Amino acid sequence: MEDNKILGKRMKLLRGNKTQEEMSKLLGLSRASYSHYENNRVEPDTEMLKKIADIHNVTVDYLLGRTSSTTHREVNQKNYKIPFHRAAQITEILNQKRISASEFRRALGMSEDDFFVFRGGNDFKITEKQAKVIEDMLGIPKENLEDDSFTETVMGREITLSEEDVILFNELKKYPILFHDLASDPERKVRELLKMYKMKKMFLEDNEEELGDGFGDLED
Known part of the structure; x- marks a missing residue:
């Protein structure tokens, strides 16, 4: 988790006018268990994080403080991130230009919590506007901040894929039988399926054939 207190803060923010009792019922928890999450005494597991995110219609990344954006992006939408080395560069340029952290934070339109995580890097996701x-304040081309990776959630586990792989993965979803044994290691299985699918597409393209109704036999 990027900030061990940000999950609780965001859960409180998203809860709004609802009581902890109401939220705990929605999640199938006792009020005490929910309170532990919100007060950062206990960290929810992956499945519970996904459930909390789904109820509030936000992403798990948002709950964990990895991004200030609450929504998933589409495949054709650009996104940007701040890796650790870029965060260090930003701090150095701010000092050189004598721009205060508070002035920079306000220009980015970030809360103090988000800005704290942002300054740590760790591939913190930012918007195109940010x-x-x-780029305008520090002279770092926004192209240098582009994030060309995408996240798919499979069996409760987030898997980072390239744009090409996301498109292929969506094609593979037409064949549900391929995903019957993902539980043990979903990431490895998905990457194996993608590798085999790419090979088959290349073979068919080389032979000027069309993909049939089935994907063929696959083995672990």
Whole structure:
């Protein structure tokens, strides 16, 4: 978790006017268990994080403080991130230009909590508008901040894929039988399926054939 207190803060924010009792019932928890999550005494497991995110219609990344955006992005939508080395560069340029952290934070439109995580790097995701602010104020081209990876959630586990792999993965979803044994190691299985699918597509393209109704036999 990027900030061990941000999950609880965001859960409180998203809860709004609802009581802890109401939220605990929605999640199938005791009020005490929910309170432990919100007060950062206990960290929810992956399945519970996904359930909390789904109820509030936000992403798990948002709950964990990895991004200030609450929504998933589409495949054709650009996104940006701040890796550790870029965060260090930003701090150095801020000092050189004598731009205060508070001035920069306000220009980015970030809360203090988000800005704290942002300054730590760790591939913190930012919007295109924020990337443009960094470009204008610090001279770092926003193209240098582009994030060309995408996240798919499979069996409760988030898997980072390239744009090409996301498109292929969506094609593979037409064949549910391929995903019958993902529980043991979903990431490994998905990557194996993608590798085999790419090979088959290349073979068919080389032979000027069309993909049939089935995907063929697959083995672990």
